[in-house]
Amino acid sequence: MSEASTKDLILDAAEQQFADKGFAGTSLRAIMKNADVNMASIHYHFGSKEALIEAVVRRIAEPINRERLALLDDLEASHPEGELPLRGVIVAFLTPVKRLYAHPRGRTFFPRLMGRMTMEAGEELSPVMASIFGETGARFMAALGRAVPHLDSEEVFWRLHFAIGAMAFAIAAPGIHHHNVHSITEPPDPGTSFDRLVNFVTAGMEAPAPTVTRKANK
Amino acid sequence: MSEASTKDLILDAAEQQFADKGFAGTSLRAIMKNADVNMASIHYHFGSKEALIEAVVRRIAEPINRERLALLDDLEASHPEGELPLRGVIVAFLTPVKRLYAHPRGRTFFPRLMGRMTMEAGEELSPVMASIFGETGARFMAALGRAVPHLDSEEVFWRLHFAIGAMAFAIAAPGIHHHNVHSITEPPDPGTSFDRLVNFVTAGMEAPAPTVTRKANK
C-alpha cells in the first residue's frame, strides 16, 4: 500500500520539477533523470506529458479540496441558519493549504506548484482546472454569500479571487524569502504566516463595498 | 521617432506571446512568425532569448515603477511629517497597473504578462526582477511603514506581498472572466475592478496585527 512504485516516483519527481521550472519549462527527460526511471515508462504510465501534468495537479488539488469542503461542511452544520462566521469560512479555505508546509514531500516546491497551477494554468489546462476547482469555488462562493450578505455576488467573486491571489503569491513567489527589503532575518514561520494571511483576507472581505456606478445588488 | 522598427515589432510580438504562453512556453520561432520578421533578426537585435525576455519585462515594468514612484513622491511631498494616508499609498502603487487596461498594445495580454512576470520569474530572471522592482519595493515598504506605523516591518512586508498577489492574480489569471461561478454577466469594468481591489487591499492593510508568539516590533 505504501510501496514506492514507479508511478509514484514519476509523480514525485514531476511535481518537484514542475514547481521549480514550470510546466512548459520542465522536460520529461529531467523528470526521468530525477526519478531514476526510464524515459518510456513515463509514457507507459501516463501516455503523454499533458496527461502527466493533469495527474500531478489532481494529486495535489483533490485532497486539498476534499478537506476544504469537509471543513466547510462542519462549519455549515454548526450554523444551519443565518450568517456564517466569515473568519471560519476563510480558515476552511486556507487551512488545507497551510498544511502543505508540513507535507512530507517537501516544504518549498509543493506550495510553489499550487501557485503555478493557479497562475500558469492557461490554455489547455484550463478545463482541467475548472473541473478540479469548480465545485469548491461554487461552494465557497455560496458560503461567502452567507458570511458577507451585504455584498452582491460579483463583489464576492472578485474578493475571493483577490484572496486566492494573495495566498498563491505569498506561497509561490520565487525568492520571496530572500528579498530582504528591510533586513528581515527570521525564517518564515508557517503558523505566523498563516495567521497573517487569514487576518489580511478577512479584513479585505469585510471592506466596505465600492460605490457601484451601475445597477445594485443583483 | 514613432516608426514601427523591427526591434519594436519583435518586442510587441514577444510581449503578446509571453503573456499567452509564458516565457518557457514561447519559442523564438513563434515570435518571429507573429512579428513577421526573420529568425536571425531576433538574435541580431537582442542576442539571446533570455536577453529578449529581459527587454520585454523592462519595457513594461519600468514605466510602471516610474509612475508609481512619481505618485508616491507627490504624496510624500504633501505629507512631509507624520502618518501617510494608507489609501493614498495603495492608490499610488496600483494606479499605474490600472492604466494597463487601456494601453494601446491591448487589454488582455498586457496585464497578464505582469502576472507572469510576478509569478513565473524564478531562476535566472530573479536578479533581473530584483533590479527592476527593488527600489520601488523598498520605497513602498518605507511608505507603508509611515502609513501603518503600528505594524512591524515584517508584517508590512507580508501584507505588501499579499497585495501584490491579489493584484497579479486578479489581473492575470486566465479565464477568470469566464468562470461564471454565479451567473456573472457583466463585462469587467476597469474602474470598478480597480476600486474593488483598492478597497480590499486597504482593508487588508488595516487589519489588526496577529498575535506574534515571538519577539515584538523589531
Add this chain to the structure above:
DNA sequence: GTCTATAAGGAGATAGAC
C-alpha cells in the same frame, strides 16, 4: 512493466551572402 534504440521534429543560435 521495463528496457534500448530511434524516429521525427522543434529548439536556440550562427555563418556568411547580400
Add this chain to the structure above:
DNA sequence: GTCTATCTCCTTATAGAC
C-alpha cells in the same frame, strides 16, 4: 540590417526486444 541555410542539441513519442 536583413536574409537563407544550416549546425547542434534537445524535445516528445514510439517500436520492439526482453
